[in-house]
Amino acid sequence: MTGSSRKILIYIFTTFFLLFIIAGSLYLIMGGKDLGISTGRVEVIYVQGIMLTGSIPTGFGVATSEEITQSLKDADEDENVKAIVLRINSPGGSPAAAQEIVSTMKKIDKPIVISMGDVAASAAYYISAPADKIIANPDTITGSIGVIWEFQNRSKFYDKEGTSFYIAKSGELKDMGGDWKGLSDEEKQYADEVILQAYSRFVKEVADDRNLSISKVKDLADGRIYTGAKAKELGLIDDLGSFDDAIEIAAGLGGLEGKPEVGYANKPSLSRLLFGSEKTDVSGFTGYFYGSPFGRLLSIS
Numbered sequence: 001m002t003g004s005s006r007k008i009l010i011y012i013f014t015t016f017f018l019l020f021i022i023a024g025s026l027y028l029i030m031g032g033k034d035l036g037i038s039t040g041r042v043e044v045i046y047v048q049g050i051m052l053t054g055s056i057p058t059g060f061g062v063a064t065s066e067e068i069t070q071s072l073k074d075a076d077e078d079e080n081v082k083a084i085v086l087r088i089n090s091p092g093g094s095p096a097a098a099q100e101i102v103s104t105m106k107k108i109d110k111p112i113v114i115s116m117g118d119v120a121a122s123a124a125y126y127i128s129a130p131a132d133k134i135i136a137n138p139d140t141i142t143g144s145i146g147v148i149w150e151f152q153n154r155s156k157f158y159d160k161e162g163t164s165f166y167i168a169k170s171g172e173l174k175d176m177g178g179d180w181k182g183l184s185d186e187e188k189q190y191a192d193e194v195i196l197q198a199y200s201r202f203v204k205e206v207a208d209d210r211n212l213s214i215s216k217v218k219d220l221a222d223g224r225i226y227t228g229a230k231a232k233e234l235g236l237i238d239d240l241g242s243f244d245d246a247i248e249i250a251a252g253l254g255g256l257e258g259k260p261e262v263g264y265a266n267k268p269s270l271s272r273l274l275f276g277s278e279k280t281d282v283s284g285f286t287g288y289f290y291g292s293p294f295g296r297l298l299s300i301s
Helices: 003-029 065-077 095-105 155-161 185-210 214-220 228-234 243-253 270-275 283-290
Strands: 041-048 050-052 062-064 081-090 112-121 133-136 141-143 148-150 225-227 261-264 296-300
Touching: 041 062, 041 065, 041 243, 050 095, 062 065, 065 081, 065 095, 081 243, 095 185, 112 243, 133 228, 133 243, 141 228, 148 185, 185 214, 225 228
Parallel strands: 041 081, 041 261, 050 062, 081 112, 112 133, 112 141
Antiparallel strands: 141 225, 148 296
16 A cells, blocks of 8 residues: 555545544534434423523523423424423422413424423423323322412511611502512402412313313312322322333324334533533522512412
8 A cells, every 4th residue: 555545544534533523522512312313202301490481591400481492392393203201300480481381382282291200399280281191200299289479578677777768659569579568468468369360370270281170179289299199199190100101101102112212302411511500600590580579479389
């Protein structure tokens, strides 16, 4: 072999090696998600952390309705995806975030199976109810059907510090929830009315999706949590099983035979580890919610 031929072979080998490295790196950055060559798979979408609306990067311990609904839409539009598994580890969150996710779920014709992990309570149960199947572990914490509206009264602290306020307002309820005072009787009555409205929507959603009567759901919806085993007895979930069981059930509903191929829409990946962490301060993203002067309306265990 001549020197020129040797150089050409080395060049070809080096080129293929670099292409292999680049392809592998892209695969890792994408979190191991398939590159579009699948003929049929189950797509897993993670719901991890408190559920809120807003544009918050994945990996910060918050599950945003924007990301989850986009993942659902992507799975729905992908012809290779035959079924979807929502893997939930969440104590709940805002009713609005849950409603956005539920709205998207109901527009999807593909089977959706819920896999409950450690906890899938309150608003996290809200988004579970419309699914085709709900699978939980025997000791999963779920239920907690209800709504809470939190207010802080720091008036004694301000008095102690010598801080005073002058509030100019256009209506009696405009400063409702301000932590410089407690709620008046009128404000408490109004807060109760808002809670009951949100609670009624939650109860109706569960009753409609789980084929239960309103009265039956109200009996269960006093805010208490249930283990997965108890939730099955009460009709709040369908079966007991693991994450793998949920994938297998979803594959069956999607018409996939044998061991199904699995894709992960938003699984923590190299890029998420590099650019997002639960230890990262996310106050800049969530301050609008946790720092709200109107209190926090929550469906959370």
